[in-house]
Amino acid sequence: MSLASAIRDRDVAELPSKRDEDWRWTDLRGLVRVLPEPSRPANPSSAGPFDALAGDVRVSTNGGTVTPVVIAAGETAAVALRFVSRGAGAHLAAVDVTVGAGARLVLLESYESDEASVAQVSLAITLASGAIVERIVLAQDDAEAVCVSYAQVVLGPSAKFHQTIVACGARRQRLETRVLHPGGGAELRLDGVYLLANKAHSDQTTVVTHTGTDGLTVQLTKGVVRDQARGVFQGKIVVDEGADRTDARMGHHALILSDRAEVDAKPELEIYADDVACAHGNTVGALDEDALFYARQRGMSQAEARSLLTEAFIGEVVDHIGHDGAREVVCAWVAERLRG
Amino acid sequence: MVAVRQTVEHVENLEKYKHGFVTDIEQDFAPKGLNADIVRFISAKKKEPEWMLAWRLDAFERWQAMDEPDWAKVSFPKIDYQDSYYYAAPKEKVGLNSLDEVDPDILETYKKLGIPLREQEVLAGVIGAPRYAVDAVFDSVSVVTTFKKELAQVGVIFCSMSEAIREHPELVQKYLGSVVPVSDNYFACLNAAVFSDGSFVYVPPGVRCPMELSTYFRINAENSGQFERTLIIADKGSYVSYLEGCTAPMRDENQLHAAVVELVTMDDAEIKYSTVQNWYPGDPQTGKGGIYNFVTKRADCRGDRSKVSWTQVETGSAITWKYPSCILRGEGSSGEFYSIAITNGRQQADTGTKMIHLGANTRSRIISKGISAGRSSNTYRGLVSAHPKAKGARNFTQCDSLLIGKHCAAHTVPYIEARNGQAKFEHEATTTRLSEDQLFYVMQRGLSQEEAVQLLVNGFVKDVLQELPMEFAVEAQKLVAISLEGSVG
Structure with missing residues (x-):
């Protein structure tokens, strides 16, 4: 039961x-009544947002194959x-x-669509011991597109995985990350941002399973929704029996800037070990009236004050991006969407 | 670490369940099994009017078409609904007029449980001591309701559901099933078909109920299920505080308790509903026996500025599966949910609340404290939602879990659905074990390890205990201690 199997079998009943x-x-299933015809091979016909930052650019257009990314040890x-x-x-x-062991990778991923396509992308990311990966995902899908991205991440001992997903939604957009966390000094940071307007929908789902002792997970997702948009956050942290001294923290905070926008959240903890410190926090609300008033009395217009406060709200996540070039690209992308 | 290990050992050496005795009395049973004739039998036994029987049969028909839900984080062997008695009642004495004619064995049962059924016993205490009226439900029937006359003087109706169906059909017809519809869910639907007894409360406009009302549920008969139905209506500007308590004998088989509780508040009315649930939890070593507590509790805050407060202390039952909820319909209405859920041995609990904000400026507050020990599993599951019209809706949720031991589990599954820009929802949750540092600190001040754990656990649940009516808070505190005997004194 997945979008992938529905596309493969051309059967909407599997959605x-x-x-x-x-x-x-x-x-x-309620949305896609008929699956479109399979996409034909095509040319990307434009540059990607991160092209200038990477020596190695790989493109999959309309499901075209991409050679696996293999980074040798060290x-x-x-x-x-x-x-x-x-x-x-x-x-x-x-x-x-x-x-590979001890290797470092900056993975700059982008989703680009221009029409009502229906697509699923599956990634399998494996980190050997001591590997360090920063994954930055910029999902700029078309408003009519249906897109599911599914990433399965397996961490080696003392590996570090840092992810930031930035999305502006689509007709339906789901960005799902599942992480197998062995503990043993491995560190995981999962961050996300969604900026939604009009009728956009975006779903960020994460499942982190701690299987060993001494694991660290920190999660922070922030979203801004306006018009009739809908933001979804589902975060689940599982701590298996015996995964003692796990330290996991999850935060999800959303701003609703219109009367008809919606935010749905399910921050979940599933704990089978006792020596753990796990917490989650979740807030949903409008911009703080007091902060708005403060900014206005310093001479800002209402619009300026709003965009300043929302940018600062989202900035907390964007600032965590370690790669300077990627942070600048994301910063500019966020600013453009918040002002527009 | 030594302290924690000792705590775990203590918890394992649980004290036996104190209410596990059986009262040996003559009882009337319906034939075993469940079919339309059993539904007719129950209705006839209760001398119900035609409309009530029709309601039950309709519910039974719908129930047969439903599937048993399985989404909760609890596991149990499939229930054989045909292998149970749906009606069990103490043999009726002809023309029961006063308490003196109630079977002395039943009176003795309640005495043993510490429930005052004689009004003078309640009054015999210190002058000015708080009084409370009791409706005592024994298996499928209400055996006695105290202080009815005094309550009637101020217009408060407090009686068993069977009596209400006979004496106040207009109220029952108007409100029964209006909060929890017949086919709301599998167990509520089963309850609608076979419900036996329960309490009925109506508080007229402007009346502040002069005493606490309470119902004491006791399962006694073997192989029987208890399906009580409670309906409380607080009319405009009224107030009532209601408490329910539950116990059952120790048995090797599982018994089903599928109750439905409906609360209705009109403008400016308030209901405070407290539960101290101590059904037999099953054998802590083998997990054999114990009550399945699958209950639907819901409040409809229909009136503006009305308020419902749920407080629950859940220590018993093999499996607890319930979500006391508030539908905040009236403008400015508010709902509260305070919960302590303790699981030990092999117990499983999946409990929480739903706060559904429909009206403008509605407020809700959720404080949930879960403690799991032994090999138990404790899940908080809750929903907070705001409708587009619920402008200015406000929710604060805090759910904390405490783990004692290596083999227990604690889960938190909150659902938050905000459908307008003027709702403000805050949620926070933590899961930890008893802090070594805190234990050490308290013990170095001279407290024994037991006292230290007791102090910390009491501190952990304090926010909820203080919401209980005073006389029950003491009782609940003791219950918390017994449930975690060894670690909390």
């Missing part, structure tokens, strides 16, 4: 629906990975990313 607990706020690399949809067809793409 996840709101009756499936994990998809209750991202109903695909090496350092920056790879841009573009998933491009041209036209309104349906397609699947899959990429394996393997990072």
Whole structure:
């Protein structure tokens, strides 16, 4: 039961629906009545947002194959990975990313679509011991597109994985990350931003499973929704029996800037070990009236004050991006959307 | 670490369940099993009017078409609904007029449980001591309701559901099933078909109920299920505080308790509903026996500025599966949920609340404290939602879990759905074990390890205990201690 199997088998009955607990706020079966024809090979015909930052740019257009990303032990690399949809067809793409012991990788991923395409991208990311990966995902899908990205991440001992997903939504957009966390000094940071307007929908789902002792997970997702947009956050942290001394913290905070926008959240903890410190916090609300008033009395217009406060709100996440060039690209992208 | 290990050992050496005795009395049973004739049998036994029987049969028909839900984080063997008695009542004595005619064995049962059924016993205490009226439900029937006359003087109706169906059909017909519809869920639907007894309360406009009302549920018969139905209506500007308590004998088989509680508040009315649930939790070593407590509790805050407050102390039951909820319909209405859920041995609990904000400026507050020990599993599951019209809705949720031991589990599954820009929702949750540092600090001040754990656990649940009516808070505190005997004294 997934978008991938529905596209493969050309059968809408395999689409996840709101009756499936994990998809209750991202109903695909109710939306996609007929699957479009398979996409035809095409040319990306534009540059990707991170092209200038990576020596190695790989593009999958309309499900075209991409050679697996393999970083040998001890090496350092920056790879841009573009998933491009041209036209309104349906397609699947899959990429394996393997990072050797002690290697460093900056993975600059982008989703670019221009019409009502239906696509699923599957990634398998494996980090050997001591590997360090920073994954930055910029999902700029078309307002009519349906896109699911599914990443399965496996951490080696003392590996570090730092992820930031930035999304502006689509007709339906789901960015799902599942991490197997062995503990043993491995560190995980999962951050996310969604900026939604009009009728956009964006779903950021994460599942982190701690299987060993001494694991660290820090999560922070922030969103701004306006008009009739809908933001969804589902975060789940599982601590297996015996995964003692796990330290996991999750935060999700959203601003609703219109009367008809919606935010749905499910921050979940599933704990089977006693010596742990796990916490989550979740807030949903409007901009703080007092802060707005303060900014206005310093001479700002209402619009300026609002954009200053929302930018500062989102800035907390964007500032965590370690790669300077990527942070600048994301910063500019966020600023443009918040002001527009 | 030594302190924690000792705590775990203590918890494992649990004291036996104190209310596990059986009262040996003659009882009337319906034939075993469940079919339309059993539904008719129950209705006839209760001398119900035609409309009530029709309501039950309709519910039974719908129930047969439903599937048993399985989404909760609890696991249990499939229930055989045909292998249970749906009606069990102490043999009726002809023309029961006063308490003196109630079977002395039943009176003795309640005495043993510490429930005052004789009004003079309640009054015999210190002058000015708080009084409370009791409706005592024994298996499928209400055996006695105290202080009815005194309550009637101020217009408060407090009686068993069977009596209400006979004496106040207009109120029952108007409100029964209006908060929890017949086919709301599988267990509520089963309850609608076979419900036996429960309490009915109506507080007229402007009346502040002069005493605490309470119901004491006791399962006694073997192989029987208890399906009580409670309906409380607080009319405009009224106030009532209601408490329910529950116990059952120790048995090797599982018994089903599927109750429905409906609360209705009109403008400016308030209901405070407290539960101290101590059904038999099953054998802590093997997990054999114990009550399945699958209950639907819901409040409809229909009136503007009305308020419902749920407080629950859940220590018993093999499996607890319930979500006391508030539908905040009236403008400015508010809902509160304070919960302590303790699981030990092999117990499983999946409990929490739903706060559904429909009206403008509605407020809700959720404080949930879960403690899991032994090999138990404790889940908080809750929903907070704001409708587009619920401008200015406000929620604060805090759910904390405490783990004692290596083999227990604690889960937190909150759902938050905000559908307008003027709602403000805050949620925070933590899961930890008893802090070594705090234990050490308290013990170096001269407290024994037991006292230290007791102090810390009491501190952990304090926010909820202080919401209980005073006379029950003491009782609940003791219950918390017994449930975690060994670690909390």
